[in-house]
Amino acid sequence: MTAESITLESSYWDTADKPPFDFYEEVQSMGGIAWDDRMRSWIVANYNLAQEVLKDDELFQHPYMSMKAGGDYMKIRSDNPRSSMFLKGERHRAFHKWWLVELLSPKVVREYRKDLVDPWIDHLIKGLEDRPAFDLVEDFAERVPMGIFAQLLGLPQHDHAYLDHVKALNDAIGRFASVANALQLEGEASAEARRVADEAIAAAEELNDILKPLVSERKNGEGSDFISQLWRGGHRVFDDWNELDTLDACRRLLFAGVDTTTHAISNAFHMLLTDDSLMAQVRDEGSRYLDRFVEEVLRLNGSIQFRPRRASASTELNGKSIAQGDMLTVAIIGANRDPRHYGCPHAVDLERARPHDHLAFAYGPRTCLGAHLARAEIASAVSKMLVRFPAMRLDPSRPAPAFSGFLMRSWRPLHVLAG
Template sequence: MVFTDTDAVFDFNPMIAPHRQDPHLFYRAARERPISLSPSIGAYMVSRCADIRAVLDDPTTFSSAAAVPLMYDNPPEVVEVLKAGNVPETTAVVNEDEPGHRQMRALFDAAVRGARVRAMLPLMHRRAGELIDGFTGATADLVSEYAIPYVQAIISAVIGFPPEDTEQIQVWTDDVTTLWNPLAPLEDRVASARRMGDYTRYLQDLIDDRKADPRDDMISVLVHGANGFPGVSDDYVHNIVRGAARVAGFDTTRDAITATVLVALQNPAVRAGIIDDPARTIPKVTEEVQRRDAPHRGLFRIATREVELGGTVLAKGSLLLLLFGSANRDETVFPDPDAVDLSRPNVHDHLAFGTGLHACPGAPLARAEIRVALQTLFGRLPGLRLADGYTPTYVASYFFRGLESLYVSTHDRLVQSRGLSHRTI
């Protein structure tokens, strides 16, 4: 394919305006064009649902080896600091092709599905209630005061992190995402690399502890094995825990919860359904919001041979970014894609959790977290509304799309505490 000057300026940069606030400006235009190279990302932007599914259905032609960047792919200044800290790095679960993917995926599944999800439900209910009890003012930020501490508590319990270490673990987790982000300033990446040595030593202490004293947590599963597979090496435990588990298990669920609450507060019928019939409404609104406002922007693939995709010939070694958020609003698959439609018949065809070989193993856990967060919030605060003057703004993030804040009025709860009905407000 021959590129023109117009192609060169057809760029996507989710860190800055206008795509930071509304990436769908780019997505809509991209779906009308041949697959193009983004100079900022350094990859071809795959935006149409059919093209993305074609890639996901052909892991032989489109390798997952570069699904997320490696820390050691950073500039020499960063790599030098990582080496000094003895920071290990292997391929992550999401970066593995078959057959290596099979063992790590089986262990990951054992740690985040079925009985383990059910075992987390009491913690979910308890933590959600505690956080709502902590809303002491007339307004609350549901990002910092609800979604963040709620998801942190759950993912820490799943992995096996002591709850008292949550604040420090979050700093290290943010460092990992910074090191994955080729658009982050170099000085920020160097600073994050310096802290990775401490994170490595901390994780190794937990790994050594679980070797001697297994517990009911992900670290123990990865160390000792499950589902008929043996455990993995310490280096793999480091990579899985700090990446696929802690980063993906936190950011996406946090953003999914706040996106769903925002949609409910902006749509009176949706909110009424959550309050009056939560068992029926919450699963529907969860899937529709995952489709409409996917919290994860997408993953990379590498072409293992020359191949044509969506009318564009890609050379062997070409890097592609699969824009799941764009596929989820593809007009050819989801009519009136920007609308919130709880009766959408094909809503489960969305790609917010991926599909195929690398479909998100944590999807059942995330859905449970979202359900409990919504049911508890609207059950306790049925008069909840957006704070006066609130306007949604979004974080500058390479991989994730999430609200910076979600300010709501909690006046209803204060009135109820005096024995009055919220209908008197």
């Protein structure tokens, strides 16, 4: 095999702030896995290969601690080496099972939807009713998950300015994840990448200061709120589960659940606002198609574009030799558009035989713990908005949406005319 046959001409990094779908096709044309010099990583964009990598977290491990940015990750996680982000093996399995089966199970999420999600979305929509035009991203999508998590964690849910500030801190950490996951802090980090990392460390410290009193005051674990539940169940992971572990779990919830869902809600609306027949189908026959539409949003634009992994031993993937220590970037949205797996991979198809078989929430032992909640939020946001604003359309007099971001991407702004 020649260097040309495994090395990409373009780099994934150059697709920032653009739709990356042509790039995924380039990787797919090279067997679904190819080397990206600028990313210092293999890019994996085939469905089967992506599944193979994601399901084996012994051979293809979470790389955070072994990265050059490992020290930054550690600072962002409060210098807590027991952060759930760094857990492996049995301890990770115990953490994963606890959250999946207890804290965020389908039954729990059904209750959350009734008590938290639907009422919060009704409240946000009420605030938009008198406005002839608004930005669906800034005035709605960004507020949906933040308000829900505020209530889960006990932050003042109705103080928009305060929540915007908490979200801005969380976003700073998201920008760090983008450059760190893209390995831009390996080798000679640019001044810009370093600035992003330093801002994220400062934001993490401020977020910790906000959350610490809430964590301490619920230490007796007697309440029904999320923090009390963390205190009650933490012994499943560590016998001596402590304040730092609880704080870290709150931060994980906020980081994993806010930005991701905001981007997915924005992408859902962009898909509807740019496709009249899809809009009509979902609006007029929502009860039949809503859940399937949510799955297609997740498959096509899911919000998280990729996940990094490191090979713990030499191996082979589709004839390409992977050396021990090599990085792999699993392009999950590329895999979700693999023509070998999906007929019409780039098109919305509300009749797919297996609507849930996409990799938007990853796959295997590290699959997303908030998938049920994310689905509930997207479905509620879409259905309630379309009922209240059935004639909503993009405002041609305002800037058009652009696909922005890197690790997470969405269409923004979404200026709409309400009726």
